[in-house]
Amino acid sequence: MLQVIKNRLEQGHRTSKYPKEPINLYKRFRGLPKVDPKCDGALIQRCADACPQDCIDTKNCRIDLGRCVFCGLCETLSGGKFVTFSQNCEMGTASRDDLFTQGDLPALAEHSKKHFKKLFGRSLQLRQISAGGCNACEADTNVLNTPFWDLSRFGIQFVASPRHADGIHVTGPLTKNMRAATITTFEAIPHPKVVIASGACAISGGPFYGSDEIVGDLNSIIPVDLYIPGCPPHPLTTLHALLTYFK
């Protein structure tokens, strides 16, 4: 017992004050990229050719954040002239098209379906479905339940049964082998329900795009309401998206 108390004192109170106070991430962190369309065309082409995800659109000078894995290669190659990554984590969008960007995303709050805010603003229960992927998305979603983030203080919880849920939070490129289970889980949730695609995988297939063992785009079988880009999305990206979209 004494040990429990001693540890409790040592650990203290660690929950962050977010969103009242911002959380600053280290300068090497790669958040929302900023693209300079006026940069030399040859350099843009070189970045596009080298991009492992083929997600740089040279014509419109945009990056597809739904496919980008934030590897940072384009920034390194262009010496920051074409792309620079900011430490801004706020990247959730309500439409797939908005993820093709030069670095300015529309304000998510305004795109939220009004009735979602009314219905789920005070209490949101989500069923997480891991459908392929590498488990880093799941790991950084789980982190939201640790004392630092303490997701439940916002009335948001991940629940075990789809019957208790208001929606699904899907990670992974939707493998063929998880297709049926994903649909069954989705169908088991009572209406009205929300669908969240989290991570490059669920949005576009991510690192596995082009594989014939995956569906690769959740939206093609279940209409998605909220997109959270990243590989994996930083816990802050997920938290910001959930709070802005539903609160």
Next chain:
Amino acid sequence: MDKLLQIQNNEKINRADIPHLPFETFRQQLLECAATGGKVVQFFAYEDEGVSKLLAVMRTDKLYVGGCDAPDSFASLTAESEIFHMFEREIGEQYGLKAEGHPWLKMVRYHSNYNGKKDVFDNNYSQDIPGNYPYFSVEGETVHEVAVGPVHAGIIEPGHFRFQCCGERVFHLEIQLGYQHRGVEKLLQSVPLKRMAIIAETIAGDTTIGHGLCQAQALEALAGLEVDKGAKTVRTIALELERIANHIGDLGALSLDVAFNPPSAYFGRIRGEYLNPTQILGGNRFGRGLVRAGGVTHVMGDEQKKLLRDKLAELTPEVEHVNELIFSAPSVTGRFDNTGKVSKENAEKIGLVGYAGRASGLSYDARVSFPTECYAELPANSNSKTDGDVHSRGMVRREEIMHSTSLINTLLDKMEEAKSYTPQELLQLAPHSFVVSINEGWRGEVSHCILTDAKGEILRYKVKDPSFHNWMGLALSLRDEGISDFPLCNKSFNLSYCGFDL
């Protein structure tokens, strides 16, 4: 074993130098190696100019390689030694080659084979997973079956578990996976080189550095790239940080599973504190984009070194205190002791690796046996408790956290600056070559193997996550246990679904 070729970890070998034996000799050589305690690092099929072939890498205290032409069906090695069990099933699934007499020939991941041969399991894949899959079942009046998954209760990966029980007691647990199969190996064999690192890093997200490192080393061997000392140090530190973060997360979860909540809350947070230093190194909590063929993408300067050192100094006493809290609580040790036992004999038989193996008394640690990066000059860890139960698996991790911390501190003290990195836009791989790379990821032995063709293109890319060996260990640990101890046993192994399913 005299007919196999002895090789080094990460050594480029001309494929012509690999002994190509008649199948029967090949089989005998592998069995002979297994009989003297040898283990399988890699055993797979591939196709070369329309001919199916087999290749195996075995380890004793050295590494050996050998190959043969593959008959469409062949006498199973598993019938004589269990260590080949999963490998032969995989060979059947990937290349339609049937191991006759295999006692447990079932699908591994549920996908059609790579070369259009007749399906070994008589599946045509119009059905959803698992297709024709004869689950093991126990008959009897008081016997009942519990089926769980693929979708589980928490935020975890999918898999299907079947328990054959008598009351609360588990006779046998069958673990059927494949739900996470996304075609990793097929992708690695077909995509342009620029995509490969991204795929390697996402084979198992919690082993980003482990798998990323294996691939980088293999490509470096094939492309003849040198890595400077500073970069090696950063990679070693990153691999050890990965180990610490995962061990801490799991110890917290183990504590939660025996309903001792405070340590789980503390370790839940502290695990994140160990991901942040990785973000300081390379901009991502899991180490994405840090390790690349040729070095590391970010050098470690004085600023990063100081941040890392200070963080470790702050966290280490906290970690020790929380560990002390867990392992000194009688209510915890009472539940950890003698639960989920895997005897040394069984561990040996199925070839357990990593901390699970070490907890059962198999000392194998790839950092010691086949050192890469900076490991040759670093001291090894030896674990004190080897009873093969949850307690031992927990203790190994507790000890490894402290050991890894001291490794990182040692490296920080004598670290050389890494040269700045130039992205390898055009990697040229040696033709007709073979390389196998082995690293001790946090779960155990991670291995990648690459074969190139006449043009230096990748003919076969084989990945092995330690989970490929260890899932069977979890199944065995449940024998004769109460079914309510499943979460505890499961967490004590914490295996990767995606690393297994590829």
